[in-house]
Amino acid sequence: MISIQMQDALNQQIVLEGYASFLYLSMASWCDHKGLPGCAQFMHRQSDEERVHMLKIFHYISEVDGFARSPEIKQPPHEFESIVELFEMVFAHEQKVTAAINHLVDLSIKENDHTTLNFLQWYVMEQREEEAQMRFILDRIKLIGDGPQCLYYIDKEVEEINKKAAKAPATAV
Numbered sequence: 001m002i003s004i005q006m007q008d009a010l011n012q013q014i015v016l017e018g019y020a021s022f023l024y025l026s027m028a029s030w031c032d033h034k035g036l037p038g039c040a041q042f043m044h045r046q047s048d049e050e051r052v053h054m055l056k057i058f059h060y061i062s063e064v065d066g067f068a069r070s071p072e073i074k075q076p077p078h079e080f081e082s083i084v085e086l087f088e089m090v091f092a093h094e095q096k097v098t099a100a101i102n103h104l105v106d107l108s109i110k111e112n113d114h115t116t117l118n119f120l121q122w123y124v125m126e127q128r129e130e131e132a133q134m135r136f137i138l139d140r141i142k143l144i145g146d147g148p149q150c151l152y153y154i155d156k157e158v159e160e161i162n163k164k165a166a167k168a169p170a171t172a173v
């Protein structure tokens with residue numbers, strides 16, 4: 001059984017993960033529209049992963065006898081200035097998610113809630129990987145440049161990441 005405070009904090013995390021899923025879905029559509037299939041595929045995969053992140057918490061709350069709430073998700077933006085702005089926005093959102101996960105970890109320590117502390121370790125690792133990946137992409141864009149002639153090469157770089165991800169085992173909910 002988790003505390004009401006922990007239950008509420010985890011339900012807040014569901015909102016953040018759910019928003020990330022819909023934000024990335026919106027970005028996938030923008031990338032498709034701009035003729036960037038590699039980036040579109042990447043954002044679709046990120047969107048699917050965020051839904052899995054949301055559902056893992058949802059199931060966890062039920063498992064520990066709490067009450068998981070289906071989130072209200074605000075409308076994400078549909079327009080982006082450029083591909084660099086889009087990836088900077090992803091990176092900023094991931095940093096926000098990391099801060100929220102750290103807050104949950106702090107709360108689980110404060111409450112001596114070892115079960116939730118253990119559950120959250122997967123998210124700590126996942127956030128480290130996601131932030132590193134976004135930093136990598138932003139560094140690549142800085143090297144290539146983000147003018148119109150560079151978009152093709154940026155898309156090819158992201159496609160390489162997609163190929164590697166396709167070989168990795170899928171995450172279960």
Ligand code: FEO
Nearest residue numbers: 017050053097130
């Ligand atoms: Fe689940 Fe990338 O935050």
